[in-house]
Amino acid sequence: MHVATTRDEAKVGGHGDEELVELARRGEEGAIRALIKRNNQRLFRVARSVVRDDAEAEDIVQETYVRAFTRLNSFRGDSLFSTWLIRIALNEALGRTRRKRPTTEFEKLDALNTDPSGGGVIMFPTFTAPVASDAELARKQIREFLEKAVDDLPEDFRIVFMLRDIEDMSTEETASQLSLKPETVKTRLHRARRLMRAAIEKRLSPTFSGLFPFDGARCDRMADRVVARLRDTGAR
Incomplete structure (x- = not known):
């Protein structure tokens, strides 16, 4: 050319x-x-x-x-x-x-995770505004974690997930690209989403106990305020 x-x-x-x-x-x-x-x-x-x-x-x-x-x-x-x-x-x-x-034998992969529960859309975080260095590091860590979670999906689930949820192709377009029935695309996407959700929950669940901390000096100040209120009440 x-x-x-x-x-x-x-x-x-x-x-x-x-x-x-x-x-x-x-x-x-x-x-x-x-x-x-x-x-x-x-x-x-x-x-x-x-x-x-x-x-x-x-x-x-x-x-x-x-x-x-x-x-x-x-x-x-x-x-x-x-x-x-x-x-x-x-x-x-x-x-x-x-x-x-x-x-890969697709039939074996299609037999995985037959439980129909779950399967909502996985929302990937996006960042458009300039970020500070610490936020940039956090964004990098999130991206690497999500990339690893996608990599760990079975191959046919991974391809469908990439085309549908990341590249936003329609079910029909994805089915055409992969020579699959639209119903098969929907099933594999559903299972891919469930696997992604499970991976995210496994990674994040240990941090749930640390949400909304109320300890340290903050806890001490609350005790001080309550004791002071009780003293005021008793003095009346």
């Missing part, structure tokens, strides 16, 4: 994906860069949900772009360009895991 440099990224950044794809077909470097930046995070998360390794996920994302931009003529526009990229990334990631080990 010949890449031209006649348009920079800033000039094409306001275009929609369809326009960018057409420009990319003509080798416009700015359009290619814009499409890459628009899809980087989603593709990395999808790949990371499969391989659970940052470096390999990044390599998968790179391979996805190379395959996509060298085969743009095969993209017919039947789906969103981002959807097409996700499919390529998933195929690459899943192909790598299959070459490393036998394919």
Whole structure:
């Protein structure tokens, strides 16, 4: 694919994906860069949900772009360009895991956690305002804990959870990407949420006893005030 440099990224950044794809077909470097930046995070998360390794996920994302931009003529526009990229990334990631080990038996995983209770949406904390260093450390620790909890999910639950709850794809889109029935997507998402909730509760439950502390000097001051009130009452 010949890449031209006649348009920079800033000039094409306001275009929609369809326009960018057409420009990319003509080798416009700015359009290619814009499409890459628009899809980087989603593709990395999808790949990371499969391989659970940052470096390999990044390599998968790179391979996805190379395959996509060298085969743009095969993209017919039947789906969103981002959807097409996700499919390529998933195929690459899943192909790598299959070459490393036998394919996971989905039936065994689907038999896990059949209890229908629980399964509400897991709300991931978001931070948009500037934070101080101590808050930044807390945010980093929360993120690392949540990433570990996602990594610990069974593979097929993990992929569904990433697409549905983190990338906010619809049930139908997720089912199409993974060649599953929508009902299967719903079931796996429900079980993934239950496993995430269990992991979060296990981590946090030891700290519940320390909530709303009323001890130390604060406790002493309360005793002082009560004793003083009692003395005043007795003096009347």
